[in-house]
Amino acid sequence: FILKGSPVTADPPNVIIMLMDDMGWGDLGWNGEPSRETPNIDRLAAEGLTVPHMYTAAPLCSPSRASLLTGRLPIRNGFYSDNTHGMNAYTPQEIMGGIPDEEVLLPEALAARNYTSGLIGKWHLGHRDQYLPLKHGFHSWFGAPNCHFGPYSGITTPNIPVFRDDHMLGRYFKDFAIDKNNGVSNMTALFIQEAVEFIERESNKGPFFLFWTPDSIHAPTYSSPHVRGTSRRGRYGDAVKETDAGVGAIVEALRTQGVDNNTLIFFSSDNGAALVSKTEGGSNGPFLCGKQTTFEGGMRAPGIFWWPGVIPAGSVSYQVMTHMDLFSTVAQIAGAEIPSDRIIDGLPLYNSLIHPELEVLRPVFLYRGDRLMAVRKGSYKMHLWTFSTPTEEMERGINFCPGEEIPNLTTPIPTNHTDKPILFNIEVDPGEKYPISRFTQEYSKQVTELQQVVSDHETLLVPGEPMLNWCDNAVMHWSPPGCEALGDCINPPESNPYLCVWDH
Amino acid sequence: FILKGSPVTADPPNVIIMLMDDMGWGDLGWNGEPSRETPNIDRLAAEGLTVPHMYTAAPLCSPSRASLLTGRLPIRNGFYSDNTHGMNAYTPQEIMGGIPDEEVLLPEALAARNYTSGLIGKWHLGHRDQYLPLKHGFHSWFGAPNCHFGPYSGITTPNIPVFRDDHMLGRYFKDFAIDKNNGVSNMTALFIQEAVEFIERESNKGPFFLFWTPDSIHAPTYSSPHVRGTSRRGRYGDAVKETDAGVGAIVEALRTQGVDNNTLIFFSSDNGAALVSKTEGGSNGPFLCGKQTTFEGGMRAPGIFWWPGVIPAGSVSYQVMTHMDLFSTVAQIAGAEIPSDRIIDGLPLYNSLIHPELEVLRPVFLYRGDRLMAVRKGSYKMHLWTFSTPTEEMERGINFCPGEEIPNLTTPIPTNHTDKPILFNIEVDPGEKYPISRFTQEYSKQVTELQQVVSDHETLLVPGEPMLNWCDNAVMHWSPPGCEALGDCINPPESNPYLCVWDH
Ligand SMILES: [Ca+2]
Ligand SMILES: [Ca+2]
Structure with missing residues (x-):
């Protein structure tokens, strides 16, 4: 079907999607975390709509994010592997694939409505040139294409680059410090500062879409020196606390710019807490298991919508939702076209946001x-x-x-x-x-x-071509765009594609 | 030590302790229950102080309640058995013991400060004449001495009586209907109505203490016909919803009487959710196991203090507390004497309520x-x-x-x-x-x-004399006070005391 034409409000609103990395459903005070260290996120919930039955589209990073941005299951948009049936795949450094050009990403859909789209944080939809954010609808980017794993020697594996727009600024551990042993880095502070500056820069122009994806909650967790050691929950809690402060800073920036009543915020996490990290991982509250599994703990995520004056404050919707609905619902709200030449798994659910008592009976496939x-x-x-x-x-x-x-x-x-x-x-x-x-x-x-x-x-179902089957050490981050200016290009090894191994 | 003299405020406040039966820590929307069906309790928390580290004094009903009311561990006040070491004991119909006269109960302590004390709901501190609430400080009572188990034939076991003050009004199943198969009874509606009437009656007199202990959340759960079937969580959730509505009705009655700013409410549960009840039991959220165990799920309970204008709204205290602190803290607030001739395990923690950032380092024994x-x-x-x-x-x-x-x-x-x-x-x-x-x-x-x-x-430690060692079928509720007027006295069997058997 086609749904286009008028936005739901006279001026299409700004949209901010805050997607945490490996944060569990139970990590919010609002969802019962006993230390209750997320006052800003909890306030977002108290002032907005809580959706307890929110599902991610996959139980791990890359496919979850690809699906949120395309409104389509990983099996359709190619963010899966069939090297071994039923195993989870993502985009490590050695992956050859990434988000196909044929996919329409949310920022691309919104461009027709004159949205300016920024990505601040982790991408994870492929790191080779053709897969980078600015090739897929984003106008600006500060962050990294992959997880902050490392440090690496640069001999067998290069460190992950941090990008500004279409070129690298430096590398994790080398230029952007992460003290992995002590869990200290100022990266989240940078992601917060960049978000506030983005809002200050864009608020007086047309509508904006900000995809805010700090990844400090993903192991190895980190937080800024002034935050480290302040949580009652240890290192993991420190990372959560700094992210929560970031949510507060972003809302404050919206208020300062006077655009809070014209901005929709969605807060969630890309998958359940990684219970493999034990005391350094998060909590999935009452749900079973965690990241990597299709039990509730792997795919149930926080779901908070906030839009003062439009979404009723303090409301709860029992609608069974998936992140893929974000694609369709944001497009609907903006009056943007939803592609009609392919199956979109997400539903346009604006009505469910403003009338929380409505429930559309629909399946979610895990x-x-x-x-x-x-x-x-x-x-x-x-x-x-x-x-x-x-x-x-x-x-x-x-x-x-x-x-x-x-x-x-x-x-x-x-x-x-x-x-x-x-x-x-x-x-x-x-x-x-x-x-x-x-x-x-x-x-x-x-x-x-x-x-x-x-x-x-x-x-x-017509499965898309699997993009996560082939790996090759030659495609690692040896020489990202911009490495020449920094004198940080590394000669790659010879290309030797092989079938990626997915263990679980 | 002795702590007496002045109440903490010019007029000692009314005090309401709302003690649920077998409600789990995770059953509140405030604590992350996904269906979020406790709006009134959640509002109490949002307007008051949340204590996430609140412990019951025992992992089951009778000893938990005896300890809350005496400020003393069951091992001191006698609410235990040593028939078999380390086994849980309570007060079934055949129990011979009950709360010793030597114990000072909270309503007795408050009487010196001219409090009028009412119990509405389950007692569970012994059902023989000398153990009933009006013998231990309460001025009025509507409710039952034991759990609403049954129905019984009256041949080998009589049905549990429902009391008004010092005499029985009738019996469960017989005069006070409980449809156990369908989970329907209007008892909670009666407990709510009685509480509202108590507040209406007492608000214009001296200070009051209301101990509100509905037991519909204890298996076999029940709710009123207009509530039954309305929860998303089934029969158990219905019972929770009706209790939550009762909390709302009580707060509303305080507002109507204009005494809300002069009333302290404490909300909790007597032990963790009974996980043995499976889908008909509650949730202990992220905590391990449930009722009957000394894991967190057995003894961590909701902890909400509410006193508008005195306790800071929306605050959290990380103080490790136990129900036994209620005895000392309420006495402190009322300016009542805390007995100095015995060990009191509870601490007077009024300062922690009004300055939630304070934390007293103290042990809690499980x-x-x-x-x-x-x-x-x-x-x-x-x-x-x-x-x-x-x-x-x-x-x-x-x-x-x-x-x-x-x-x-x-x-x-x-x-x-x-x-x-x-x-x-x-x-x-x-x-x-x-x-x-x-x-x-x-x-x-x-x-x-x-x-x-x-x-x-x-x-x-000097253990008290164990009150829960001896059982005797002759002490069952055959002929409670008032049975003559109702023509409902049953001849007891011959007395045959035996050591009670405690299985776990
Ligand atoms: Ca993730
Ligand atoms: Ca109980």
């Missing part, structure tokens, strides 16, 4: 790589496949579901339940602990209906 | 029956003994830690760790998943300090 693992619709979630931590990884101390074990559900190998799906009422049982008995009417009715939903989905 | 299981002080919790679900009960489908298993911690038999205590930083690791390694300086330092705390505690 994938792991190329495999449909589960589907959520209404109060029910049906697992077709289950998988937690591979035995080999468990033996190395990696555990995606630490302390949690549900028989037949948190299985150590990919386990096929399509003949006898596992069904939960996820509102009554958010922790996915008590499967509904197969010998009940409720089970028969819901499973029959959900199997039809899956069948309809799979009938129409 | 007992199961006569056994000290764990101690919490500052950020640390040290387990000396662990115990979750006995194997025999697990085989019958009972599980106090469903889906949760931490090696060496959730042990199926009482396990002695006093030689090598298990240590957690409970702020960094609220789920008790990651014991601090015994080979760290942090462990040595903290365990040494906590062992000293335990040693000091045990040196001074």
